[in-house]
Amino acid sequence: xxxxxxxxxxxxxxxxxxxxxxxxxxxxDEAHCAACTSKACTVCCPAGCYSTNEAGGVTLAxxxxxxxGTCRVICQDSGNIEWDYPRGGYGISYKFG
Amino acid sequence: MVEKFDAIVIxxxxxxxxxxxxxAKQGLKVLQLERGEYPGAKNVQGGILYAHELExxxxxxxDDCPTERHIIxxxxxxxxxxxxxxTNYRSEAYNTDAPNRYTIIRANIDKWFSEKIRxxxxxxxxxxxxxxxxxxxxxKVIGVRTDREGGEILADVVIMADGVNALLAKRTGFQKxxxxxxxxxxxxxxxxxxxxxxxxxxxxxDDEGVVIEIMGKVTKGxxxxxxxxxNKESLTIGIGCxxxxxxxxxxxxxxxxxxxxxxxVIKPLIEGAEMKxxxxxxxxxxxxxxxxxxxxxxxxxxxxxxxxxxxxxREGSNLAMASGRMAAETVIELKAAGKDFxxxxxxxxxxxxxxxxxxxxxxxxxxxxGIMHSNKQFFGAYPDEITxxxxxxxxxxxxxxxxxxxxxxxxxxxxxxxxxxxxxAIKLVRAMR
Numbered sequence: 001x002x003x004x005x006x007x008x009x010x011x012x013x014x015x016x017x018x019x020x021x022x023x024x025x026x027x028x029d030e031a032h033c034a035a036c037t038s039k040a041c042t043v044c045c046p047a048g049c050y051s052t053n054e055a056g057g058v059t060l061a062x063x064x065x066x067x068x069g070t071c072r073v074i075c076q077d078s079g080n081i082e083w084d085y086p087r088g089g090y091g092i093s094y095k096f097g
Numbered sequence: 098m099v100e101k102f103d104a105i106v107i108x109x110x111x112x113x114x115x116x117x118x119x120x121a122k123q124g125l126k127v128l129q130l131e132r133g134e135y136p137g138a139k140n141v142q143g144g145i146l147y148a149h150e151l152e153x154x155x156x157x158x159x160d161d162c163p164t165e166r167h168i169i170x171x172x173x174x175x176x177x178x179x180x181x182x183x184t185n186y187r188s189e190a191y192n193t194d195a196p197n198r199y200t201i202i203r204a205n206i207d208k209w210f211s212e213k214i215r216x217x218x219x220x221x222x223x224x225x226x227x228x229x230x231x232x233x234x235x236x237k238v239i240g241v242r243t244d245r246e247g248g249e250i251l252a253d254v255v256i257m258a259d260g261v262n263a264l265l266a267k268r269t270g271f272q273k274x275x276x277x278x279x280x281x282x283x284x285x286x287x288x289x290x291x292x293x294x295x296x297x298x299x300x301x302x303d304d305e306g307v308v309i310e311i312m313g314k315v316t317k318g319x320x321x322x323x324x325x326x327x328n329k330e331s332l333t334i335g336i337g338c339x340x341x342x343x344x345x346x347x348x349x350x351x352x353x354x355x356x357x358x359x360x361x362v363i364k365p366l367i368e369g370a371e372m373k374x375x376x377x378x379x380x381x382x383x384x385x386x387x388x389x390x391x392x393x394x395x396x397x398x399x400x401x402x403x404x405x406x407x408x409x410x411r412e413g414s415n416l417a418m419a420s421g422r423m424a425a426e427t428v429i430e431l432k433a434a435g436k437d438f439x440x441x442x443x444x445x446x447x448x449x450x451x452x453x454x455x456x457x458x459x460x461x462x463x464x465x466x467g468i469m470h471s472n473k474q475f476f477g478a479y480p481d482e483i484t485x486x487x488x489x490x491x492x493x494x495x496x497x498x499x500x501x502x503x504x505x506x507x508x509x510x511x512x513x514x515x516x517x518x519x520x521x522a523i524k525l526v527r528a529m530r
Contacts, residue, residue, distance in 0.1 A: 010286070010372070013374050014375060043347075044344060068282060083264075086226070091139075096202045096331075097140045097144075
């Protein structure tokens with residue numbers, strides 16, 4: 001029951017049209033993340049886009065993003081996440097939805 | 098020269114499609130913009146299609162709408178750690194020529210709806226993200242700016258059907274960011290499987306379908322629900338909880354979904370199926386009290402972007418279609434009367450909503466979101482106690498029945514106290530009345 005869940009295996013099934021070098025979500029101030037005690041984004045993101053790094057901060061990789069908006073909602077008080085839709089045609093492209 | 102339309106609709110989900118179709122049907126010059134690669138590319142739904150609202154817009158939709166199974170059985174299950182107690186409603190009367198509810202695969206429906214829109218002359222452009230609303234000196238919305246080159250387009254009125262994130266309304270200052278306790282995050286998977294196995298495991302034939310709504314230990318004490326739906330050749334399984342609960346950082350959503358799939362009651366139903374897609378989406382759960390401003394000078398907001406979701410009844414897409422249709426009807430009426438699209442005239446849209454099931458239902462359950470949010474026992478203690486009570490009651494072990502009754506009552510009182518139990522009953526009544 002208590003197995004590790006590999007999010008990569010789930011995301012592998014999805015279709016993405018990646019906008020190279022143009023991430024649609026950005027962490028504004030890395031120092032703020034390093035000082036953040038909860039780092040809830042690293043647990044809540046359903047695509048596991050946020051991870052803690054060796055420097056004690058948060059690393060964001062948007063390639064697997066499902067564009068749900070959860071990170072923006074949980075981090076709204078700090079305003080440290082800049083959240084845009086990807087450019088038209090890019091990002092997650094659900095086959096079934 | 099910048100092109101001008103009667104109306105621009107942003108988004109190709111149920112609300113945007115309903116609005117665009119209704120406008121195009123009356124011959125208005127309407128432009129629908131969708132940021133996805135194709136209609137549906139960004140959309141996620143459980144999904145159940147409620148026929149009644151779609152029928153109002155496209156009466157003969159059953160002729161070619163790619164639905165999955167019509168629902169003849171509704172199950173509601175409360176899951177314990179390794180058990181469940183539940184209620185089923187099944188009726189042969191649902192096997193009719195005009196079923197009321199269907200399971201669907203969302204992308205198929207959105208593509209179909211878009212074809213219907215194009216067939217009656219509606220103009221739809223995909224792969225185009227609206228970046229901001231264009232406003233005149235008085236603040237009136239007069240068009241949109243897109244991420245395409247020379248992407249300014251003008252219109253008499255803009256209908257925002259851009260979904261739960263509602264970025265445009267937020268950026269323009271028409272809405273505030275949603276509070277974490279007012280939105281849920283749901284994750285789901287589609288699992289492909291031999292249709293014969295679906296029929297055997299769920300006791301159905303042909304295009305008959307079963308849907309299971311689930312509460313209980315699977316949400317790990319968080320405010321949330323889960324579901325398992327039967328499609329033609331696949332099953333969809335999903336789980337969602339309030340973001341304010343996920344925010345506590347106790348369990349990643351995909352782990353919760355995996356635990357649901359491995360629950361001893363669920364696992365045999367999905368065994369052997371192949372996962373083909375994993376989705377995540379937010380759901381508006383704040384109800385009546387979380388509804389934002391719905392209209393202003395030159396704009397209206399519809400569907401999830403307007404927070405129209407009846408969490409208690411798991412209805413959303415029908416509210417979306419109804420609100421999209423009513424926004425469009427407002428435009429049609431004002432145009433016919435030669436009136437402008439200022440806030441004073443667009444107030445008609447809200448009046449239509451107030452008089453419909455959309456606002457009436459949300460109003461009825463206005464206390465529900467707050468009560469659920471602050472009373473976690475409905476998602477932790479009660480599933481435990483109720484399933485344990487059932488286990489005790491149905492185990493035949495020579496303990497006399499009066500003693501069993503006392504033990505069950507004692508267990509509830511121990512967990513919640515007498516006052517707690519009475520209080521919870523009052524809260525439930527308040528939430529539902």
